[in-house]
Amino acid sequence: MLDYDPFDYALHDDPYATYRRLRDEAPVFHNRKFDFWALSRYDDCLAAVRNFGVFSSAQGTTLEPIKAEVPTLINADPPIHTKMRHLIAGMFTPAKVAVLEESVRELARELLAPHRDSGRIDIITDFAAKLPMAIICRLLGFPKADEDMLRGLTDAVVHRDEGVFEMPDEGMHASYALYGYFAEDMKRRAGAAPRDDIIATLMAAEAAGDLTHEEVLGYIFILSIAGNETTTKLIGNMIYQLHRHPDQLAILRAEPDLLPSAIEETMRFDGPTQMMARTTTRDVDLHGRTIPAGAKVALLFTCANRDDRKYDRAEIYDVRRNPRDHLGFGGGLHACLGAALARLEARVAMEELLAMMGRFAVDESALQRMHSPQVRGFTHVPVEFGGAA
Known part of the structure; x- marks a missing residue:
């Protein structure tokens, strides 16, 4: 009997057989236990993210009921979403981001330096968990000394206990701690010289009446989590897939210019953003079923990205594919x-990493996954390396 339960830990290691059955047998699936619906095909998920009028984000993008009444960037529809996104969208354009490359590379080399001669590294805890958090902290203006603490709190926010349809107490406490930290940081800034960072821009918007204080805190909350989780899990997933597909690693070694394509293929094939939820504003008739108004709907991005109705040989990992239209980064507004x-x-x-490691192998017996309906990735990816590539 076909079942999709994103709170079942047994699904997290390899959900793809279940995803295939969902696409083929139940493209509109209803989970009666938790009373949510799921869309699994590429075209259906793409149509949903583009139709915010019917598939709304205002009631939250998790399956659990939203607990915060203040709109955040991710939990808002136009016109609120348009106003909030416009405030800092210009800071994240490819041209603006490109100037950070030297800083990112220096930090990457600094993090890898203690491991170069050891022959072992945990891709997540020693490297991938630290790099993006350090960068987002710099963009937000948080001190280096607080990075480990903030990373631990954001990890707790996205973790879910097995079979439990709500945020664990640890996640709630972490959320409160993050909001308290952000509020204290803003208080310290009030009497100090202005800084050139994202929070300064948001505080200026608050002073101008464009955002409330609560909206600024919510904005920082979303940025701190998103800036940590996606890239951390992407790096870990990519190392794991290259380990499992040595033929693709060999292609990438021979043609290093394919690396951007390989990143897009990893986002498609085994991306970190597993699912985002929406709430229907009216009844939706699709594939012979009716999703009622007010229903939570899981948009299964990692499932849709393996839809052979969209991609040729969709279940094959191919670093030459360069699928820029994948849903690994969501879509629409x-x-x-x-x-x-x-x-x-x-x-x-x-x-x-590839320059440092030469030949490498993941110790699969020591892999550990994080457990979240939304985020797919590892908490530990131990690797042994050495020798020529």
């Missing part, structure tokens, strides 16, 4: 604001 930054960080990270 809510397409990932930091996609250009994630692509830059992933490219630089992979360049430095």
Whole structure:
């Protein structure tokens, strides 16, 4: 019997057989236990993210009921979303992000330096978890000494306990701690010289009456989580897939200019953004079923990205594919604001990792996954390396 339960840990290691059945047998699936619906085909997910009037984000993008009444960038529809995104969208264009490459590369090399001669590295804890958090903290203006603490809190926010349809107490406490940290940071800034960072821009918007204080805090909350999780899990997933597909690693070694294409293929084939939820504003008739108004709908991006109705040989990992139209960064008005930054960080990270490691192998017996309905990736990816590539 076909079942899709994103809170079942057994699904997290390899959901793709279930995803295939969803696409083929139940493209509009209803989970009765938690009372949500799921769309699994590429065209259906793409249509949903483009139709914010019917598939709304205002009730939250998680399956669980939203607990915050203040709109955030991710939990808003136009015109609120348009106003909030416009405030800092210009900071994340490819041209603006490109100037960060030298800083990202210096930081990557600094993080890898202690491991170059050891022959072992945990891709996540030693490297991938630290790099994007350090960069987003710099963009937000947070001190280096707080990076580990902030990363731990953001990880707790996205973790879910098995079979539990709500944020765990640890996640709620982490959310409160993050909001408290952000509020204290803004208080310290009030009497100090202005800084040139994202929070300064948001505080200026608050002073101008364009954002409330609560909206600024919510904005920082979303940026701190998104700036950490996506790239961290992308790097870990990519190392794992190259380990599992040595033929593709050999192609990438021989043709390093394919790295941007390989990043897009990893986002398609095994991306970190597994699912985002919407709420229907009216009844939706699709594939012979009716999703009622007010229903939560899971848009299964990683499932849609393997839809053979969209991609030829969709279940094959092919670094030459370069599928720029994948849904790994979402789509429509809510397409990932930091996609250009994630692509830059992933490219630089992979360049430095592949240059350092030569031959490498993931210790699959020691892999550990994070558990979240929305985020797909590892908390530990131990690797042994050495020798010529």
